[in-house]
Amino acid sequence: MFQNNSIDFDLLKKRAYNLRWATVPQGVIPLTAADPDFKSAPEIAEAISKFAKDRYFCYTPPEGLPEFKESIATYFQERRNVPVQPEFAFPVDSAAFGIYLTCKAFLSIGDEAIIFDPVDFLFRYSIENVGGKAIPFAIPAGTHDLDFTELEKLITKRTKMICLCNPLNPTGKVFTKGELTKLGEIACKYNLIILSDEIWSDIIFKPAVFTSIASINEQIRNQTITITGFSKSYGLAGLRIGAVIAHNQNHFNLLMDVSLHNSTVHGATVLSQVAATAALNECGYYLDNFVTHLTKIRSLIVTELNSIPGFNCVAPEGCYVAFTNITKTNKTSQEIYELLLKEAKVAVVPGLKQWFGEGAEGHIRMSFASSEEVIMEAMNRIKTVIK
Structure with missing residues (x-):
């Protein structure tokens, strides 16, 4: 294969x-x-083909197909130890859009968000495109111990978010549970949203162990918006499908309101949701x-x-x-x-x-x-x- x-x-x-x-x-x-x-x-292509043969390509519910939402929730509950409620998970047309959407929902003009340095450009791009300012926190390749004192020094009255990319693209660092706990505690202390991009979380090399920050405790989970996708693990980049997961009703409502899904202006295609569901359930x-x-x-x-x-x-x-x-x-x-x-x-x-x-x-x-x-x-x- x-x-x-x-x-x-x-x-x-x-x-x-x-x-x-x-x-x-x-x-x-x-x-x-x-x-x-x-x-x-092959199961992904078969699922798409089976659905397509019926020749009905109707709109999905704005919040996503029920089977897609259930598969996301089951995946996170069974493999990430995160108690995700299906109603709080919804599809987006890419993890990249999920990052932008979260920035749009929680940042206003002039707000600051802490990003890692180096990290994929989409974080800075999304923050700046909603009028925010990206504040870099250096994590060079090979870093084993994070200086959380320096991280905390970056927080000002304008800081509203910490952007977590775990594993970290491009260095490949996988954050330890201890590091994530400390980061989560800082976020809670200052009431900061944690944007947790976990699109790479399936690609882990032993002895490293992946921990989803939302699994640590309820307080940290309630500060977190979890984003994932299927391009890295299952080769679905061209299908443009990701997922955004809120962990409480207020966050879900805010994300849905700014997503434009309810107006049909935006949304993930039905075939992409079918493909992602097959990936999670069968592959x-x-x-x-x-x-x-x-x-x-x-x-x-x-x-x-x-x-x-x-x-x-x-x-x-x-x-x-x-x-x-x-x-x-x-x-x-x-x-x-x-x-x-x-x-x-x-x-x-x-x-x-x-x-x-x-x-x-x-x-x-x-x-x-x-x-x-x-x-x-x-x-x-x-x-x-x-x-």
Whole structure:
């Protein structure tokens, strides 16, 4: 299922956009956007096909299909130890929109929200697009102990939210239960909303253990909005489906009001909800096998990267991205990106502020959700250029 011969490269070159196979020049290996090269589980396609054969594509309830809401609640109750009520979970057209929606619901013009640095650009983008200000809290790759004193110093009268990305893209850090407890206590102390992006939470490498911050206690849970998606775990990026979970009625009402779902201006498609429901209910075996494969590839790519002069990669605890320090090459992230693209025919993501914040400079990020053959070919190409 996760072998090189199971990848249809011809189809990827036609369909895989967003910096991937369909957008790079011929012959370039894209280790860019974090989407898998592998096909989704067959049960997902079968569920979509079965639904489509009836030829009725009606509106769903504004708050989502009941079976989708039940599958989300069951998943979080059984695998995350979070007592989610189905009525408080609803589909959105991506986890990215879930982040924006939460910012829109809880931030006003001039409000501040703390984000990690480095972190995916969508947090800053969402905060700034609703008129807020993103305040960075540095968590460099390899950080084991967070300085919560420094975090607390960032809180002002304008602070309304802490944005938690766990596991942390791009460094792959998985936060410990102790760290999350302390972060949650700070949020409660200052009455801050915790925006918890957990889209990567299925991609965890032992011995790391994922903890959902909403599982810690009721007080912290009531400050939390949980966001998840299905692109990283099940390859459903193009179906644009995620979920937003409130943990009390007031938060749910506010999120639904600003979502525009009730007006039919916005919402997740019926087929995407059918697909996500099938993923959660029937495709656990697929995810388990995927993580087993990724564990092997993580070991391979980290070893290879650390054998390249001037490269240093801390093995990620979660996420299938390798965040590599390239400062000892005496080149910038942009220069390494351009060199690898031109000379090695390998596309990576440079550690620029526009992608991950200022803390990403001196790094490049590579997705390794592909076959062993693809990753080894990419590493061999890089080694011919970086000597």
